[in-house]
Amino acid sequence: MAVLSELPEESSSFSSTHCNSPSTCGANSSTQAHRYDVFLSFRGLDTRHSFTDHLHKALIDANITTFLDDEEIETGEDLKPELENAIKASWASIIVLSNNYATSTWCLDELVLILEERMTSDHIVIPIFYHVESTHIRKQQSRFGDAMAKHKQMMEAETNANKRSELAEKMDRWNKALIEVASLKGNDVNGRFETELIEEIVQDIYRRLHVPLRNVRPLLIGMKYHINFVTSWLKDGSLHTADILTISGIGGIGKTSLAKYVYGLYCHEFHTSSYIEDITRKCDGKFNGLLDLQEQLYNDISKTNLIKVHDVSIYTTKIENVLIHKRVLLVIDDINTLVQLDALLGSKGFHPGSKIIITTKDRWLMGSCALFKTNIKPKHVERFIEGLHETKSRQLLCFHAFICNHPKEGYEEVTDKLVKYCQRHPLALEILGKSLHNRDLAYWEGFMEGLRKESNFLINSVLRMSFDSLSTKNDKDLFKHIACFFVGIDRDVSETILEACDINTRSGITNLIHRCLLSIGSNNELKMHQLVQEMGRFEVCKESLDKPWKRSRLWCHKESFKVLKQKKGKENLQGLALDMRILEKEKLGASFELKTDALSNMDNLMLLQLNYVHMHGSYENFPKELRGLCMHGFHLKSIPSDLSIENLVALDMSYSNIESFIGCYTNPQRLEKRQKLGGSSFKVKKMLGSLKILNLSFCKQLHSVGDFDQLPALERLILRNCISLLDVCDSIRQCVKLVLIDLSYCKKLEKLPQIIGMLKNVKIVLLDCCNLGESQIKNMDIDSLEMCIYNKIGVNRRTSFSSFVGIIPHDSKSFAISLPRSLVRLSLAKNKLSNESFPMDFSCLSMLKELYLDGNPINSMPSCVRALPRLEILSMGKRKKLKSVEYPPRTLRELFINPDDVYCIQKVVFDPEMSPLRLSITWIDYTYLLESKIGSYEIEGIIKIQEMVTVEEKVLHSLGWSNLDLLNKKHVGTNSSKSEIQMIYEFGIFSTMYEAEEMPSWFRHRSVGPSKSFAIPSLSSSSLNNLKGLHFCYLQR
Template identity: 30%
Template structure:
């Protein structure tokens, strides 16, 4: 919840009043009639009103109690009735009221059955009253003159005249409404919303959903995780708009009240407010429903149901829209989105956590009583802010705990949190978990402990990213899930249902303490480790369903694996085959990459549920299994299995196969002569250097979209390719020595990626007709023409018309590359043939074009939207010969990075990775793959910041690492590196520096003269991009 970031001042004007209204009236005129009715309605609306006790009206001196009550009242209502002036008591009250409230303008007169002019000029009954006062006190008595002056002043104020209304009830209703609107601003529980961090925008968004001017009934749902601020937001909305309704009701914590007292109790609470009576008789739920409908149907009701968790609560408390009068608004807060959906609430409002800036402000206020952290605590502050992940409850709890504590105490608290979550936060978050059924609990714990279903989204336990559909779970909710599993067996990890921590897993297998309780093991090591385990522990884990082991080398393999396994993913699997008796009937995924496998099993093994087999880079694998018993296989990946020779003919039976990946299986000499697989989407045999004949594609294969056939031994393409042209979007023929021109038969304009292979030099060149028609390939994003024996002039000048092109490779050809003037392309260019004479010109030209698109796209976005969201512009990547980093990279360094091994990488390439490091948090910022090189090369990356406001971070460290495939012969290092943070406001300066470069003769503003005006029109933003520049060389 967004919690108050300001201490309430006890002397503040909004909180010093004991009463909202003081009633001044003549008892004998109105006490038992008009004033009594007015007092009742004011109290009914929750306006605290003072009226004097009849027993006090004796004597001539006003009591000290009344004088104090006047001083402690925010407003005064003066009921000027015919006999008001005859009472010295009333006149003394009036004088005191004017003394306290005249300057504030908080006196409201009611002319009840009197003419206002008679009051103002003391005529009629008022003249008679003052004649008596003058006879009693003397004509020149100053007190009497003061009373006359008081009546004249109060009669000059705007008020109500009873003669203007046909019915007293109408008059009273208008008075109460006016008073409510006036006192409302002083009744807020939290003070003004600007003291609540992050609430203003949310209130505006809720206002849109409320649409208070609409003459209808609306249900508004607010949902989100525990501690996110739903209750406070609902309370703020309630206080802001409650004066506009006939009846206002706020039911706190419906979940708890329903559990403790039942639905009838809650129905009574609603009816008590509707009828303004206590102890309304309700005997059962159905009776309560009937009474609520009857009492609310003609009233504009504002009803807030806080913390609802069951649909039946809504069904029995607020039912349908026709229960309530027009202009009614029903606000529901819940963690369970499905409750809102089931009840037909349109467009439920999802309340999300605070952004980094808001979180920092709230935490700093709680920890330092100011909105910025102390300088010495800045680093620790950001760590706690990141830990809380925008959850207001956690920010407030942690910040208040750390208030006035030493830096050492902060460090200790952080270390403790890493092992044991804060109890307050844990207990609150667990409520959502307890509301799941047993199967949902298992799914949640799997996700929480194993680091990434819709019911969990509805219960506010996780979210689904709208950007890439990834499961996102809040760190504190993940921690809560992990703690629940730890509590299953604190002392012995083997007694837990899930194991995911390295030390716990090593303990279980070293000590052989596994039990049948364990259902999942997830071990992901960031670096390759070796260990000796007692694998007999598996024999006790008869319920084990998930086994994931990554980057672990064991000296011995398992002799037994549980048959209950559904997912088996084990990189560096040590055995030559799976255990002979292993029969996992429910197995769906089998992944043994980089394993020691020579074959999976002997004979036929029936695994009807198996959907995926991945044995990538298992270099000892010599034969595939018999596929007869796995007819439902959809994915077969044997990439990099360099010893694979024998493909079992039963592979033709895999009619449901979608992915066939035999890339870089360099020992395969033959495949089945035909492929007839209706569901096949990807067919990859590129790099199979001994394969001479490519199978023909027969039957209905309309789903085949990616075809990779590159291999130096292939001299002829299968004629059936032309029948695949409608579905193909990616085609790779690189490495194939083509002697004919088959392209006219199968190349169509729907291709988005295409690679071409080795060509003997002949005239005319086989590719020239294709290159001439490139302008028609509007969808083409990648084009690789490496080693095609092309010469100067054979690349068409209009290649820039390929507006979608992002990747262009031209290495190994017979020309110095000229600048490709692409229109809006962030193009990636490789040319490993020679050092380019126009290197700097090429690099700076493309970078400037990228900046041009960047600035213009943001300008357009500013026009269309009030708030700039994350851009869809693609990052720019560049690999070209050279060693000089331009001087405008103002942060340069000479690193000493040691290459890291990564089993996922292509053995023929390295990857340079940029890591954003800040306060113990590492974010993979982006990278670039580099093929084998023999000289210094420059690698340029222009990456988009993953943060809306990167300037909020006090310090950012960029770490450049080189990763290579395990066992790769390539050895590459980063010799120099540089970073330039590029913000919108300094793009003009950077472009100017580029234009002044001696080696660049292209002016961006000359080409696009309106760019400068466009850029100046854009609002200066804080987001930007970061340029990373590397100079890399092979060691």
């Protein structure tokens, strides 16, 4: 009985790829005959239950349609017709040549047919020399010689002359076939692990037949949006340029699956193609790894086998020469370094129409490669892949855990917890789903509990590849620091602290972002995928799995508490975090008192968090090398005088009981002692001379802050919600490096030093909900300010750029003159400004880049806006009377014009010398505008909607409206006074959409339902130039 492994019908999206010829797959008529990818020829006596069985399973698992005959047949019987048909219906044959292969006339007949098919078509033949020598086959020696001698004896013993003649002809064909197959390039099993060889064979078949692997399909759940994007990019029909698409994202996010799937669908549409997979792993630590990949690429695209060379540059030159002469589709998967990229693609460019897809964890790798240092640079598009939607994440997990799209009854809650843990990461969902397949609910719950203690090894191993790609110890240490302590912390604050820890953050953070290990949030905070963070912490755990005190960083509160309790901390510790509130919730450590001497041996500790920890003993035991100290809920009323903090750059004592902060001497008794000894002339060491960040927010007992002359390096002073604070000492004028002052919600603050206006580096002053008089504000010199928020007047959350939000005076016509000339961002949102009351002169704001006018009753763009020479962003949304935006500045990059009332906006007009296509324009969806029956709407050069009654009749005729009387009921026609049908002109194409009672006969593409999909003619076809319009008609049922 034959085992026929074919694709299920539901995999129709893959089945089209099986029509792809190993070369170009030109005619569809020929491809229909190919039912299988691979025909397996083997001697059952030797390998049926061992090598061939394992190979067959591997091919099936890889979605490679395989024919394997499962019946033994006696020697001498003729080849069954279905086997002959199967050979002809296969793209390739794998021949397992074993010791007894030639003893079977059936095998020899198969061999002859396979080689004949190779001669007459593109049939691929891959011989496997299974513990036999190719020379023995070619010269018919050893077991092969014995077998052929026996066949000769049988021929000679035949008494029937006709049969003897037929056998002689067969013998001749068999001899020639053995010589030919022995000369082909194949795979030798001798001295190799069979599993490795089988993997290579499967990958070779996949590469040469372009068969998408079976395991791609489930990984594509939730990837439809990305598939559509890449497909559109591939089929844009551009034959005059070569295009490069970079797909980036963290490991396991779906980059390879996406590229592999799209490649399998479209590789046959190019002159030649190649898929180079898993480059990082194949090059890692292997001397010839890159050379092997170059050989594979060259052989794929040139369709020749080059004599092996051992020079990367020679291979690169040969690859370049092919790439510039052939239209190719390349997938370069998991590229990691510029060396790899330049070696595989060179610098000469590509043949017009070529498409190159690159998957990488380094988002900025392409920008530095040799291709972009030439005069003719290829077009480059980047696609960054983030996690799946929550619904699709649930579906993917259930696919692997339950073999369906939803959880089993009773598993809903634990499924949702697991989906949340995976943070929309496809590979994590797959691995954990498979781990839980056919497991009971108790096992699921125990598994989840285990994940809280230790992350999954397989997930970590994939994500770790990005970490391993970091080239310097600095970047790896930075990644560990952030993963352990700084996720969610402001980037500027983090950089300040880490720079003091001898970490280069400027280049380091950029490198982490490029490798998708880190991102920056909308509020400038450091963001890291939860699984990436766990991987980073696991790297620290590996320093000592069982003895946490031997690690460099401790972030787990239980472990930190245990180390302090047992006083085991040593000089290896660089950072430690402990929050007693978390342990108290879990009823751990609440009754035990920690001693300060538990820190005495941590000589290299630089980062310390002791939130709500009441320590007893002398604070001189604290490490002397501290750079960042956070002690929320500190129980003492002043900072201990014996606390050595001269090296601190950041001190955060929010939510503490501190009553006063007086420069370096925070203890009033010590201050009194200093005055007795030497009065004001007494010279002391500036104990806080390195401090750059001071945060005493929510210290409700704090009533005074002074002696700022002891804080010469201070850059950020944060006293938010200190509700007892009465004043800030005039000595703040000594803090010449101050950039930010936050006194928000200090409701008793009555005095603000006027000297603040003399601090030229201050950019941000936050005084929200303070009771300062208006005179206090007016007396501030704000020429240097880039953002000032106060008295609940327009709190601006968009802090990624400089901004100014202030009170609009009664004389608004001239208020712009009072604004700082260095202003970069200005928000006048919701100030009830009309065109008549709007300021007339913005000439002083020559540096302004962003202007927000949202929520004002303005009916058109104020004329003064046109005079802003550097304006890049203009927002005019949420305006109920907006009718037009005419001639915005030529420098504009982004325009937001979302009106509340869609009936109002009519036109957006640009300067003749300005191209609107380079703008990012946000406006209401034009389908919504159509449904709203707006009379006319236009964004010049981009979109125009108008009633068809206003369209010239000759234009309508050219668009297919040859019989306008058909739609008279809809008032279509140039003589109508009213039209209910509107025409859209967008990017050079006219379109109409309307409701009808009967579908016009000239609508060719029809369907029942809320949507209709159809293929637009390829951009490379001659019909493109004739594509003038798209018409949509729908019938209400």
